[in-house]
Amino acid sequence: MIVVVALVVLLGVLAIGAWLIILERRLLALWQDRYGPNRAGPFGLAQIVADMVKIFFKEDWVPPFADKVPFILAPGVIIATVLLSFAVVPFSPLFTVSRLNVGLLFFLGVSSLGVYSVILGGWASNSKYSLLGGIRGIVQMLSYEVFMGLSVVGVVMLAGSFDLSDIVRAQRGLWFFIPQILGFVIFFIGGIAVTHRIPFDLPEAENELVAGFHTEYSGMKFGMFYVGEYVGVVLISAMTVALFFGGWLGPFLPPLVWFLLKTFLFMCVFILVRAALPRPRYDQLLAFGWKLLLPLSLANIVLTAAIYLAAKG
Amino acid sequence: MVTVLFFVAGALAIVSTALAVTRPNAVHALLYLIVAILSLSVLFYLLGAPFAAALEVIVYAGAIVVLLLFVVMMLNLSHQSVAEERTLLKPSIWIGPGILAAVLLGALIALLSNGAPAGGDSIEGPAAVGTALFRPYLVGVEIASFLLISGVVGAYHLGRRLKEPRP
Numbered sequence: 001m002i003v004v005v006a007l008v009v010l011l012g013v014l015a016i017g018a019w020l021i022i023l024e025r026r027l028l029a030l031w032q033d034r035y036g037p038n039r040a041g042p043f044g045l046a047q048i049v050a051d052m053v054k055i056f057f058k059e060d061w062v063p064p065f066a067d068k069v070p071f072i073l074a075p076g077v078i079i080a081t082v083l084l085s086f087a088v089v090p091f092s093p094l095f096t097v098s099r100l101n102v103g104l105l106f107f108l109g110v111s112s113l114g115v116y117s118v119i120l121g122g123w124a125s126n127s128k129y130s131l132l133g134g135i136r137g138i139v140q141m142l143s144y145e146v147f148m149g150l151s152v153v154g155v156v157m158l159a160g161s162f163d164l165s166d167i168v169r170a171q172r173g174l175w176f177f178i179p180q181i182l183g184f185v186i187f188f189i190g191g192i193a194v195t196h197r198i199p200f201d202l203p204e205a206e207n208e209l210v211a212g213f214h215t216e217y218s219g220m221k222f223g224m225f226y227v228g229e230y231v232g233v234v235l236i237s238a239m240t241v242a243l244f245f246g247g248w249l250g251p252f253l254p255p256l257v258w259f260l261l262k263t264f265l266f267m268c269v270f271i272l273v274r275a276a277l278p279r280p281r282y283d284q285l286l287a288f289g290w291k292l293l294l295p296l297s298l299a300n301i302v303l304t305a306a307i308y309l310a311a312k313g
Numbered sequence: 314m315v316t317v318l319f320f321v322a323g324a325l326a327i328v329s330t331a332l333a334v335t336r337p338n339a340v341h342a343l344l345y346l347i348v349a350i351l352s353l354s355v356l357f358y359l360l361g362a363p364f365a366a367a368l369e370v371i372v373y374a375g376a377i378v379v380l381l382l383f384v385v386m387m388l389n390l391s392h393q394s395v396a397e398e399r400t401l402l403k404p405s406i407w408i409g410p411g412i413l414a415a416v417l418l419g420a421l422i423a424l425l426s427n428g429a430p431a432g433g434d435s436i437e438g439p440a441a442v443g444t445a446l447f448r449p450y451l452v453g454v455e456i457a458s459f460l461l462i463s464g465v466v467g468a469y470h471l472g473r474r475l476k477e478p479r480p
Contacts, residue, residue, distance in 0.1 A: 067340075070340070070341075070344065100363070101363060101436075101438055101439070102363045102364055102366075102367045102438075102439060105364070105367035105368070105371065105439075106367055108367075108371055108375075109367050109370035109371040109374070109375055110370070112370075112371060112374075112375030112376070113370070113374060113375060115375070115379055116347070116379075119379065119382050119383075119386070120344075122386075123340060123382075123386055131386065134386065135383065135386060135387070138379055138382070138383045138386075139383070142376060142379055142380070145375070145376075149371070162439050
């Protein structure tokens with residue numbers, strides 16, 4: 001049973017991550033007054049299949065100056081860590097791969113290992129643009145993981161558990177984004193930074209660093225970085241829903257449908273943010289994190305604890 | 314099943330730590346260190362300490378080794394330093410560490426033969442760890458936080474901007 005659930009989650013999440021690419025291209029096109037890819041299949045949905053077939057036939061070139069083993073390992077790391085994090089995502093009461101009693105910490109720990117793909121890709125490529133992108137990636141992901149971790153402490157306090165299913169159940173009366181609005185905003189900003197999406201895509205800023213840490217990658221190795229980023233978006237959306245928007249809770253529709261609907265909404269928000277905001281400068285990014293988000297998340301923890309204890313009497 | 318997993322993870326931890334010590338390339342050594350930390354985390358989980366296992370991954374694998382890698386990348390070590398490292402790893406260099414490790418191994422064997430307390434009977438959840446930290450071990454936690462504060466003050470001192478005289 002558990003194997004079936006795990007297989008469905010793995011394949012489903014990969015498929016959603018791949019089709020998110022099409023969703024993004026179509027939505028960006030809509031907001032920019034053009035059509036986007038609409039030729040292949042209904043609404044251009046088969047475009048991603050065509051792209052996949054094409055990318056598998058591309059030459060998979062490993063540069064002679066690269067450090068071979070880490071270079072080949074790096075794209076695998078991002079896919080592996082992101083997919084592993086889905087093991088604790090509570091899709092519905094029955095549809096969860098693993099109910100770990102430290103589920104939230106498991107998510108934070110495993111997703112923080114994703115930074116190694118950026119580091120290894122940047123370092124093993126042995127090229128200056130890749131190294132600069134890798135260094136930026138380390139600092140950015142390390143910093144924003146701190147705020148991400150701190151922003152969910154309030155949720156853990158209110159739910160009294162690290163188990164994600166318990167956290168969802170604790171939101172029966174009130175979804176946590178109302179008492180934890182600050183935590184939600186910080187978590188979402190941290191999520192954008194950790195998946196290094198525009199506006200926080202400084203590790204791969206294409207107008208300064210060619211393509212940053214994956215400059216030297218080609219073929220399906222590049223494809224894995226690409227898909228890994230989009231699956232990461234699905235992961236952060238799903239975690240936002242589980243932590244702050246009541247997970248599978250909702251009237252009329254079955255729990256799984258509610259979870260997928262809410263996750264879809266947040267994936268669209270990710271794309272909207274990309275369409276709307278320009279990229280900040282690197283020092284602005286770090287100053288914003290350490291001077292604004294860190295004090296805010298600490299204040300959120302203290303306030304939540306004070307109110308919680310006062311209400312408890 | 315659990316016993317097999319325990320020994321596999323333990324063997325992985327030992328082998329990867331040994332490789333982390335002996336690799337001449339600093340980045341490769343750190344990669345082996347990550348494998349060692351992850352297998353340690355598996356050991357913690359199997360011994361009934363899921364909270365410690367999660368923190369091991371978040372703090373050590375997710376943050377500290379990343380910072381070490383960051384420093385190594387900033388230093389931009391070349392093939393020359395790999396060659397230098399090779400000359401450092403002569404057989405004679407292993408005598409001192411070998412003696413120290415042998416003493417530790419002797420102590421460990423003595424402890425184990427007397428029946429050391431083995432964990433794994435109960436699972437200590439996050440709440441139990443929290444109460445232990447903030448009730449009996451409160452003083453230790455506070456002293457450790459002094460250390461962290463001194464680190465923060467030191468970093469602030471090093472990173473402060475000197476006031477430049479206006480031209």
